Amino acid sequence: MSMKARSVAGEAARNLVTGTTRALWWALAFVVLVGGLAVADARVLVRVWQDADAFRSAGAAVLTLASEREQVVDGTRCQGLSGVSRLAGAGALRPGTPIRAANMPSSDLTVWEVTPGVLELLTSTARPTQVVTGATGGIWLADDLAAALGASAGDDLVTTDGRVRIAGVYSWPDDGRDRVLAYAAVVAVPASGTFERCWAEAWPADEDAAGLLYSAMSPGADDPRLGQLNSQRGSTYDLTGSVDSRPTATAPAAAAVVGLVLGCVAVRARRLELASALHARVPKRLLSWQLLLEAGCWLAAALSVTAAATGVAALLGSPGPFLETWATAGMTAGAGAAATLIGTLVGVLATREKHLFRYFKER
Known part of the structure; x- marks a missing residue:
């Protein structure tokens, strides 16, 4: 120096x-x-x-494609939309065979069969309240249904057809979202075959990504209904803006x-x-x-x-x-x-x- x-x-x-x-x-x-x-x-x-x-946790970023008259969604195509463009996750749903719990024998429990992508969406939109770590099978229950059955994640649900493991419990509040999974049991199934609905989370929210869901339709299918899982918070959220x-x-x-x-x-x-x-x-x-x-x-x-x-x-x-x-x-x-x-x-x-x-x- x-x-x-x-x-x-x-x-x-x-x-x-x-x-x-x-x-x-x-x-x-x-x-x-x-x-x-x-x-x-x-x-x-x-x-x-x-x-x-x-916005995201309320399910407002989840786009839905449905045809309630018949199952016209190709499960493999819907599941394959995950990661395409701004679609952070995607999965297909279809009604499953109702079950009856031993402690509620007079009522059929609504069952939805879903591809693995829907379970991933539940972690961002339904905020699971209870999850069995590493669980690969079993069913997921809406929290209201789990409370009515007195069941928790990890328990065995006794049904009229036998026992089934409860892999998780998810929250589905009445905040404007579609009530389809509000009081239901969710079962993961392979993506092969046809389904009734296709859900995909566009995040960051992007209205243009909605058109990608049409590619999940089976050839020759018509009359699909494109919507939003929860429209109460607006159609999109411009995070960058x-x-x-x-x-x-x-x-x-x-x-x-x-x-x-x-x-x-x-x-x-x-x-x-x-x-x-x-x-x-x-x-x-x-x-x-x-x-x-x-x-x-x-x-x-x-x-x-x-x-x-x-x-x-x-x-x-x-x-x-x-x-x-x-x-x-x-x-x-x-x-x-x-x-x-x-x-x-x-x-x-x-x-x-x-x-x-x-x-x-x-x-």
């Missing part, structure tokens, strides 16, 4: 230690102003993720303005000191590096606190990706820090030795 560089670093260190820089106060100002914007942006993003999760149009989308720009002003004010508060240094023939170039070093030190501390606070804000109650939320909100803090350094440099360059007497009178 050259003599001049060591002198600049040493002077910056002394100013930080003696309190000349007022590092603590500027760091606190940055955390409150810029950090507050970053935390606010993180919480708004969490709200967007919560709305998207509510919601993120882009969120109220805090301009937070990085606002933080940049705040940081620019903060950097300038921090330097202008020491204008008499800086003008005196210039009068003592300290090159403005070295003075600029000294002020940038000082600002960099208190900014590092402020950014550490801001990053931690933003991380907590991005994590609490968020069903979305933590790192993506944290990084997006962190752009606000980054923009504020960069602007603060620019403001510091602008403040130094705006300080004039010839204004020393005026600065002295204004102190």
Whole structure:
């Protein structure tokens, strides 16, 4: 390190230690102003993720194709739609043979035979309340039906035809979704053969993906009915648009303005000191590096606190990706820090030795 560089670093260190820089106060100002914007942006993003999760968990992203007059859905084609375009999962359904529980012998229990893809959809739209880990067979019961039978996941359901294992219990609330599985038993079957309905989850929601379901129809079939498992929350949820149009989308720009002003004010508060240094023939170039070093030190501390606070804000109650939320909100803090350094440099360059007497009178 050259003599001049060591002198600049040493002077910056002394100013930080003696309190000349007022590092603590500027760091606190940055955390409150810029950090507050970053935390606010993180919480708004969490709200967007919560709305998207509510849309998806209500089954609003599940598109349905049905023909109740006959079974015209090709199970293999329907199951094969999973992963095509924006279809996150797909599966077929058909009515199965009703069963009778030994403790409810007077009532037939509705049974739906489904391909494995429907069971996968249940994990995102029906939020299983009980699941037997690693279960490969058995039946799934709607929670209302399980409560009526006094049954839980892992139990054996005694029917008039024998015993059957309960692999899971799923929730099917009355929130506007199709009531087809509201009080029913679900049995997984191979995808071969024909079915009555085809369900596919388009996520992120995409109305254009609905046309793909028609490819699951058997040749020559007609009169299909295309719909939505739950239409109470609208036909689609524009996740990208919601993120882009969120109220805090301009937070990085606002933080940049705040940081620019903060950097300038921090330097202008020491204008008499800086003008005196210039009068003592300290090159403005070295003075600029000294002020940038000082600002960099208190900014590092402020950014550490801001990053931690933003991380907590991005994590609490968020069903979305933590790192993506944290990084997006962190752009606000980054923009504020960069602007603060620019403001510091602008403040130094705006300080004039010839204004020393005026600065002295204004102190």
